[in-house]
Amino acid sequence: FLLSCAMVAAAGLPSVLLLAASLLRLVAGNWIFEDETTTSLAPKVDVAGFLGAPRIGYTSSKCAQVSFRYTKGTPRNLYVFVKRPSDSTWLEWGSQYPVYPVEGEDGLFRLLVRDLTEMQDFQVRLTNDDGALKVLSTPSNIGRTTGPNNHSERIHTIAFHRTDPRVNVQKKDKSVCVDVHWLHNHVDLQVHPNDAYFEVYYSYVGEDLVSVCKDQPSSKERLCGKNLQSFSGSKKESYQTVCGLRPQRHVKFVVRSVTCDGIHHDIELIIQTPPPAPSVVTTIRPHPRFQATTAGFHAYVKVDWIPQDDVHISGYAVYQGLVGLGAMRLLCWVPIAGEGPTARYSGGKVLLPVRESTHTNHEDTELLADWLHGNEVHQEQEILVAARDHGGGESPPYRYPLGKYLIKESHVKCLRSFEAEAPTYTAVVNARDKKRDKELRARLKEVEDEAGPPDWVKRWLEFPEFASLSLAAGILLASVWTFSRTPFHRSNKRIRQRADGYQAASEELAEQLRGLTTDRSSPRF
Secondary structure, eight states: OHHHHHHHHHHOGGGHHHHHHHHHHHHTTTSTTOOSOOOOSSOOBOTTSBBSOOEEEEEOSSOEEEEEEBSSSOOSEEEEEEEOTTOSSOEEOSSOEEOEEOTTOTTEEEEEEOSOOTTOEEEEEEEOOOSSSOOOOOOOOOEEOOOOOOOOOOOOEEEEEEOOTTTSOOOTTOOEEEEEEEEESOOSOOSSTTOEEEEEEEEETTSOOEEEEEOOTTOSSOOSOEEEOOOSTTOEEEEEEEEEEOTTOEEEEEEEEEETTSOEEEEEEEEEOOOOOOOEEEEEEOSOOTTOOOTTOOOEEEEEEOOOOOTTEEEEEEEEEETTTOOEEEEEEEESSOOGGGSTTOSSEEEEEEEEOSSEEOSHHHHHHHHHTTOOOEEOEEEEEEEEETTSOBOOOEEEEOTTEEEOGGGOEEBOSTTOSSOEEHHHHHHHHHHHHHHHHHHHHHHHHHHOSOHHHHHHHTOHHHHHHHHHHHHHHHHHHHHHHHHHHHHHHHHHHHHHHHHHHHHHHHHHHHHHHHOTTSTTO
16 A cells, blocks of 8 residues: 555556555455455454454365354354455355354354365355345465265164154044154264264155155254164164154155265165054943942943954053143053953953042143132043054054043053053052162162261261361360250249249139139129
């Protein structure tokens, strides 16, 4: 700029154009057409709100991780401009990129740039400006993408499981739901070029694939698959609920793992979908039949259904739930056919003892109103029946609310689990659990006895001087408490003597009053 001023002074008016160009370059130093990197010893906040220059971190053949510090709040999305060091123009690279904060670093954010060119040096600039002339950040360091990479982390295992009965509800089209599970090493998204994005598809025989869900590249929010804790080493488990399936049809599931570079790996699973919901008839018998004896009668609800003619169905699961709360548990397992002790408890019905209870509702307002009136309230219960196939899939359950009746769990005798070999009562199961809990507590006490005194006692005994001082302080406190208690004890004795005198005087006065009231001829009466 100073050189241009000198040239204007020497050459005159024809050098005004050179002076104007220098001024424009000086004023617009942070705009889109700048091609030089500005460096300084300490990072400064530029006009775009970025603290220092963005930093290119990990890279792959087509993706790069960019970290930066931002001072104008928390950005949601940013525009990215890219150029090679030899280029003079910054190019807007794609649409807006999602931005995510780095855990444990205040003001530090991260994004993932995609679709870069392989084996190329590049720089990036960021902006949060939507205007036509965007104000850009300081240019980043020079990064370089790697060569072609055809490696993709494989999905190791795929399986299916029954869907939660609270989700797999009956629908008008009689469709069913299943849960698809898979194992993969990279389940957590870290805004990293090595992140794996999942896609789930399904198709029937002779039909096209139907997309269930897809993860969004460059995103840290998983849209396809929910994480589950797994005990199979480094591999982590995910599952996706797939609904809208036709019942009792062969269906193929495809789970795809896609990298940021576009390399994908597929794994397939072919199963038969669960059966539709069973046809159930329920009857509550609160009283014995006409002219029948009441001796030994207990109110019960009869849950009867028509066994479905399907070789794939293994039995029916009877659940006990709370209406409106989503809480439920397996009450009885009724197999299609049984042998030995289970033969009596198999087939197509179950009898459940019930008792009538007042103030049983499922609406919050009704429960609150009964409680405010001092009544004992109960959450309304319901019975759910679902058909279960040999593969572990379940149909949508049939639901029947019990109204004012509650199930007497201690009187229910049936198969309590899918693996049960003999029927049991709920009370027996509870007693077994209590016995196991008692054994665990005894074992815990043995372990604590073997471990010896706590660590703080051991540390206290390691310092004899500290132990002696603590003992002396304890003796001093006990002596002070003993000597200070004597006058209080004497005063308490005098108070008790006065109280005994007052009680004797009140008893004498009461006896005189009784004598006056019994002598009705007395004028005082």
